[in-house]
Amino acid sequence: MPLRFKCHSLLYTLCLWLLFFLVKPTAALAQEVQAAVLFHDLKVLAADTMQGRKTGTEGNRQARAYLIRRLKEIGLNGFRPDYTHPFTQGQVQGSNVIAYVKGQSERYIVVSAHYDHLGVKDGQIYNGADDNASGVAAALQLATLIKQQQSPRYSWLFVFLDAEEAGLLGAWAFVSQPPVPLKNIVLNLNFDMLSRSQKKELYVCGTAHYPKLRPLVKRCVPPVGLRVIFGHDTAHLGMQDWTAASDHYAFHKKGIPFLYFGVEDHPDYHRPTDDYENIDKDFYLKVVQYLAQLALLIDREL
Template sequence: MIRSVLAAVLLVAACSSPPASDPAAGETATATAAYTAQFHDSARARSALETLSSDEFEGRKTGEPGNLKAREWIIDQLEARGVDPLLVDGFEAPFSTASFSEGKEGVSGINLLAVINDQPGAPVIVISAHYDHVGTGEDGIYNGADDNASGVAALLEAISWFQENAPETTLVFAFFDAEEMGIAGSAAFVHDLPEEIEDRLAFNLNLDMVSRADKGDIFAVGTYHYPELVPVIDAVAAEAPLTLSKGHDSPEWGNQNWSTMSDHAPFLRAGVPIIYLGVEDHADYHKVTDTFDKVDPNTFARAVDTVLMVAEAIDEHVASNGE
């Protein structure tokens, strides 16, 4: 359903777009040209990105007041969407890594967990994004617009989509804390899986830095480890509004191998199939200049639609393969 609609839209766009002078210019033009979002509310997504990356949240560092404000804001968004918490006590899932950090000082924080279509026996896909960032420094506030207010905004739009378009699997939406402190929140989640899903975990789709596709492409990381996902990603790539590339997940990438660089890493180490969606590093990565004004609205709208297409494809793949 989702792919056939988008294919028709892209065909119209392709017929009306002027030819580019070279392939690289064509990619950039496609990303920044006017684009109407097909599967999400782009104004709402952009507002979420702007809000979460504003000075009010003081860089969202774990354990600091700005992080608490961010957590409260996300909970407000979840309640407004009418999505259910995974846990009986609510959305918050406090954690500490002290019990398994092998002598290192433990990290504490609070993950936020929501669920859609929680059916007994259904395989579980965790769709995740971390909401923390690195706080403030002598040079100002590290607002973390791309890293990772963008992933949180996209994750909220995924909730809205699947609330209206029921998935075939059980979807857990995880807003992880303390990613910037050693990928602690997701590590704690995987180490001590909630009993509600511990026997059903089948997949992790992780979103981290999805807005600054400045060259018109976003990477799907994980097919090197799970080759059976190649046709899944290729099918989406054929119709996605951004260039969806495979890579950054094998030894040949050297220090640009992202296999263990974000919250998908604990899942991968536990033998859970993963796809990580993210853009390549840019000049504003982990700087005070990673701000809302650097995000092109059309590029971001294309990115969120691409995220939703991948999420739909993964849901279908996991359901059809009885993971």
């Protein structure tokens, strides 16, 4: 009997180990970026059919419809049945798209990316593949990843902002009429231009204002071949201070800590040549893999 018990116990241990190895790859899979989906989302949003996604145009509406379809596919809920939050700022009428994943607490992390771009000028379509289909497709990947987690510690908002190019109007609208109390928002992660860098450099901007975030960001090791650099967030840099350069600024002005991720300007920046063909897929995938790991780290440790 004692021997039999021993065998039994050995078998039990073996089973546990087997289970561990069987389950482990599944767990790892839940942290993986779906590269093909990532590129597809970017390609669709930056296609000529979207006509440069300028606020108030049919192309912009189509981009919004695509986003809503994707959010439904991923399984996220919205505060409204169609996920849209229309706004008027001055002469401009736009619409943000907002979805969420409910976590263990009522404290929120907001992932933001603007989906509008410059539209058509002089017959040329400004597709805005890098600016900012890249940020939007990345945010969709993070939405997928956070949704796959058993029980995230924070609740997560995924906010696709309109009218950034007209002066961060969607972001101002969001913070003036937030779907959750602003005091419950602990962090904004803003993505704007992620998909190309000759020097293979991604900047993280914001820790000069919120130094407490720095050690946490530093703990996330980027994939080989990607350099993540702190910077572009101090006033003495003048135009190279990116504190007010994208939607995170509206959060910052409300006292909400932010981390903005983006690349330096490139030759196709705000030109009709900012096309899908000109993104750097290898670089972009590494950036999104890095952001995915960082998001999970933030959820666990912030």
